[in-house]
Amino acid sequence: MRAFIFPGQGSQAVGMGTELVQASAIARAVFEEVDEALGQHLSRIMAEGPADDLTLTENAQPAIMANAIAVLRVLEQEGGLKLVDKADFVAGHSLGEYSALCGAQAFDLATTARLLKLRGRAMQAAVPVGLGAMAALLGTDFDQAKAICAEAAQGEVCEAANDNGGGQVVISGHKDAVERAMALSKAQGVKRAVLLPVSAPFHCALMQPAADAMADALGKATVRSPLLPVYANVTAAPAADPDTIRELLVRQVTGTVRWRESVAAMWAAGVTEYVEFGAKVLGPMVKRIAPDATVTSVISMADIEALAASL
Structure with missing residues (x-):
């Protein structure tokens, strides 16, 4: 069995998608459609930067999605493959769930x-x-990270935001509480605690607005039943009902990204092959969670051609 997976924020880079756009009219059409939908030249920021503009959450999120979908559409339309025929599930990390x-x-x-x-603006x-x-927090597990957060909170918000597997858990909340958690983690034997260069504390209770x-x-958007079940971040389980998908996407804003559990659940369901679109971020995470899995990252036209030939 095979899952198609889609990366989250942090996988953006100036120049993303440029080679693909030059090689494929299908990829170009994806970027043009996104530009038109947003009323901005997002594709220009993706191609030329500046990096600070691309890193803005409101730009990075649609940009990462557009790049991943462009790769998928080129595979489907030029490679003659259909997602529904070649994958059993889809999943994405945080904003990647939208992709x-x-x-x-x-x-x-x-x-x-x-x-x-x-979503990015909000x-x-x-x-x-x-x-x-x-x-x-590097060199910990989810239960230890949650306990550290609970101890560090002291009336503020401090929560485990991303359970990425392989001993990596990202925590989020009030700055002072996160810093207390970092100090506690070192005292409790966690290998490293690294402050992340992010603009807001994602996936915690502070994101309720x-x-x-x-x-x-x-509630106003059209949501159809997906062609394949989508593993939801907040439940680490597949979802297919449109109303359930809406509910889970709302919960995802403040909830933990349960990536480790999602990959483990897919593996338990029989998924042995994972294909990542648009970046090479989730593949290494998957290998840490399911070492025997086969992982392919598809970014360039050459990657697409190789994947099409192998599927």
Whole structure:
């Protein structure tokens, strides 16, 4: 069995998609459709930068999605393959869940782009700059990270935001509480604690205003049943009902990204092959969680051609 997987924020880079656009009119059409949906030249920022503009959450989220969907569409249309024939499940990390849903046709491309633009803006606006923080704890497990967060909170928000597997858990919350958690983690034997260069504390209770904004937007958006079940971040289980998908995407804004459990659940369901679209970020995570898995990252035209030949 095979899963198609889609990366999250942090996988953006100036120049992303440029080679693919030059090689494929299909990829170019994806970027043009996203530009039109957003009313901005996002593709120019992706190609030329500046990096600070691309890193802005409201730009990075639709950009990462557009790049991944462009790769998928080139594979489908030029490679003559259909996602529904070549994959059994789809999944994505944080914003990548939207890419997965778009790939599985639960959302159309323009809707996905607009939702992610709104999501990025709402997440950025939810917490004043400097009030929140995120940190990666390396050499721990989810239970230890949760216990450290609980001890460090002291009346503030400090929560385990991303369970990435392989001993990596990202925590999120008020800056002082996250810093207390980092100090505690070192005292409790965690190998490293690294403050992350992010603009807001994602996937914690401080994001509730953004969750409210997404509840409103998703309530108005057209959501279809996906062609394939989508593993949801907050449940680490497949979802296919449109109303359930809406609910889970709202919960995802403040909830933990349960990536380790998602990959483990897919593996337990019989998924041995994982194909990542648009980046090489999730593949290494998958290998740490399921060492015997076969992982392929598809970014360039050469990657697409090689994958098409092998499927």
